[in-house]
Amino acid sequence: MTRSLDALEQALDDWRGAGPFVLGLCGAQGSGKSTLSAALEQRLKVRGVRAAVLSLDDLYLSHDRRQALARAVHPLFAVRGAPGTHDVPQGLALVEAAKAGQDVLLPRFDKATDDPAPEAGWTRAQGPLDVLIFEGWCVGARPQAEADLVAPVNDLEARCDPDGVWRRYANGALAGAYADLFARIDRLVLLAAPGFEVVARWRLQQEQALRAQAPDGARVMSDAEVARFIQHYERLTRHILSDMPSYADLTLRLDEDRRLKDLS
Template identity: 60%
Template sequence: MSAAHPRVVEAVTAQMKAALDACSHRPVVMGLCGAQGSGKTTLASGVLDACTGEGLRAAALSIDDLYLTHADRQALAREVHPLLATRGVPGTHDIALGLSVIDALRQGKGARLPRFDKGRDDRVSMDLWGRAPAGCEVLLFEGWCVGAQPQPPEDLLLPVNSLEAREDSEGIWRAYVNDALAGPYQELFARMDRLVLLAAPGFEVVHDWRLEQERDLAALADPGARIMDAAAVARFIAHYERLTRHILSEMPQRADLLIRLDSLRQPLEIVHKR
């Protein structure tokens, strides 16, 4: 994927500087939300470069790197619902781990940054984790559901796609996901000082964007890595459809920075809310 658009990096950097001016604590936590393949990681890299240019100590953490281990998700699949074996939705992350990282940084300490290997579908050994510096001033926290709010219970009644209709006909999985989002995830999201939304033009573009990611992953993956084809990607993103559509519907009104993208991820509109 190409570098983040300069206007988008500039807009996020402006929000970051405003947060640094407004907040007495460090680091300020910048939440970056966007559908799969929308360019969150690329944007975070561009903003980290900007921080380096400003002489700021900064780090990035992806919610993807907080996934529960493969074994833990298999246990959830047995004990709660089979769809929880698939990483991604609320309820499949280690929220306590994310809170521990942010809280350590808020105390001025350095912190280990967890890593998840999507090719192996499991967490990387701790000795391979990255590290955020002591005295960190900016933490970029990015992820597809970062800052999301739960749906009203009545919105869970009907399935949004064939996956939910066939494999969650009683609504057990989506209720579990929604309850998790309403609980521990809100404590994690409350640590954020600004929320940035990269708004896709619609859920329909996510399949192609996610397929591009998978091809990039395949180019870098070790032999034996689990790489998805187009059909597997379609099934995979069906797990994300409900909440992605919900985010695109409700988050634009409350994000501190709204960046509307076209199908090529170019910015159509940039709106600062504060």
């Protein structure tokens, strides 16, 4: 990770000027984006740069709001992850507050309860920030062309979304509210996995590590559950790996062990 961190820090130094700067960091599940973001935040703080991290994962809608979306649009929206399952207005308000030099209250989502954590557990970043690192698995993603939505990409889509309602709604969200949010990013960095097959293996490794550390009775996914869960992310992850290198300001290409292979 050190080489990726060095490259990211150097790029950020070259990019930012006076005033708050929003750095977007996109990376598939298991790519190390959260670890990299935290390490960059600490490096910047050591240098006296006021920095904070906003994670897209902490903007998930509550369980009840996703259940309502599942009833109104498509059952797959009960599962957090796809565009449409985040509180985009909340994210937009946070990013605009950071750009205005205000204090920012960074939310936290509790995946154990499948709900936002109580506000008492959120983190207040005192403004004005110099850098807000906005990281997430689809940060900066652009929508797919309509023709690319026709055929399912995996068994989940074929069985549960044969008419494409779920994927078209998510794609429409990317073209609308998410595009407004991502437009506030000053520079975008892609942490690029070698391919989706590697991403699936990384996500399985994450869950296996959690399983090994979890206390008796804790709820963790089986290998079969992970395999199904990752299918919710497959379409957009493949699209990002194909599309985003053409417009990201920096692409850090990783090998299968998450080491930096090259950059552009």
